[in-house]
C-alpha cells in the first residue's frame with residue numbers, strides 16, 4: 001500500500017529570543033550560548049494545546065482537500081499537560097476539525113510521538129482500510145510545571161501544534177518507508193527512582209529530567225549511553241533506507257529533532273557526517289523542541305517555504321524516551337505553494 005503526505009500544517013505562537021530569555025532570567029548565558037538556539041515559540045495566551053493542533057489540522061486538511069467523511073482515524077500525540085484532567089484531547093481535535101465518528105486516539109510516545117502516530121496511522125489504514133488519516137501533535141510547556149530551559153538540560157522546549165494528513169490516494173510527497181525501533185533498556189534514563197516511585201509530580205516543582213538522567217549516565221557511563229542511543233537510531237535509519245531502496249548519499253534533506261546544537265551534533269550530526277545546512281537546524285533553532293511535533297513542523301516549513309523540489313528525498317528522524325526511534329524516507333512529488341519565508 002502506498003502512503004502519501006497529502007497535507008501538512010503547523011501553528012506556532014510568537015518566538016521569544018534566547019537573548020530575551022537571558023534578560024528575563026529564564027536561562028543563563030552559558031546555557032543559551034551552548035544550545036545556539038536563537039528563539040523559542042512560547043504561547044502567552046494561554047491556548048489549550050489541542051486548539052493549537054486544531055489550527056494546524058485545518059491548514060493540513062485544506063491542503064489535502066480531504067472531506068471529513070474520508071478521514072478514517074485521528075491520532076493526537078503529546079507529551080505534557082493538555083489542559084484538562086481525564087479528557088480526550090484527540091476527541092477535541094476531531095470535534096473541532098472533522099465532526100465525524102471515526103476513532104480518535106491519543107498517543108504518548110514522548111518525543112517520538114508524532115512519528116509513532118504516523119506509523120500507527122499507516123498500519124491502521126493498511127489493516128482496517130480507509131483513505132485518509134489525520135495525525136496531530138500539540139504541547140505547551142508552561143511554568144510552573146515545566147521549565148522550558150532547565151527541565152531537560154540540552155533541550156529547549158517550545159509550544160505549538162502540528163498536523164499531517166496521510167492518504168492512500170496521493171499527495172505532494174510519498175512516504176517511501178517508515179521504521180520504528182525500541183530499546184527499553186534505556187527507560188530508566190527518564191524515571192525517578194523505582195517503578196513504584198512517587199508517581200506523577202503533583203507539586204509545583206517543575207519537571208526535572210536532568211536528575212534521573214545524571215544518575216543513569218553516572219551508573220552506565222556517558223560514552224556507553226551515547227553509543228547505545230546512537231546504535232538505536234542507526235538501526236532505524238538503516239532499516240528505513242533499505243525499506244525505501246535508498247542510499248544515505250541520495251538524501252537531500254535531513255529532518256532531525258529540535259535539539260540544541262551541542263546535543264544535535266553529539267547524537268546526530270557527528271556520525272551522520274552531514275552539515276547542519278542540509279538539515280532543518282536553521283529552522284529548528286528558531287522554534288525549539290515541540291515534543292512530538294518537531295518532524296511535522298519542520299516538514300511543513302521545508303514544504304511551504306519552497307525548499308523542497310520534486311525528486312528530492314528527505315530523511316526524517318525522531319527519538320523518544322524509552323527509548324524509541326523512528327526514521328522514514330519522504331520522496332517529494334510536487335511543490336506546495338510557498339506561504340512562508
Ligand SMILES: CCC(=O)NCCNC(=O)CCNC(=O)[C@H](O)C(C)(C)COP(=O)(O)O
Nearest residue numbers: 110111112154225226229263266319320321
Ligand atoms: C523526554 C523527551 C524525549 O523523549 N526526548 C528524546 C529522548 N532524549 C534524547 O534523545 C536525548 C538523548 N541524548 C542524551 O540524553 C544525551 O546526549 C546523552 C547521550 C545522555 C549525553 O548527555 P549530554 O552530554 O548530551 O548531556
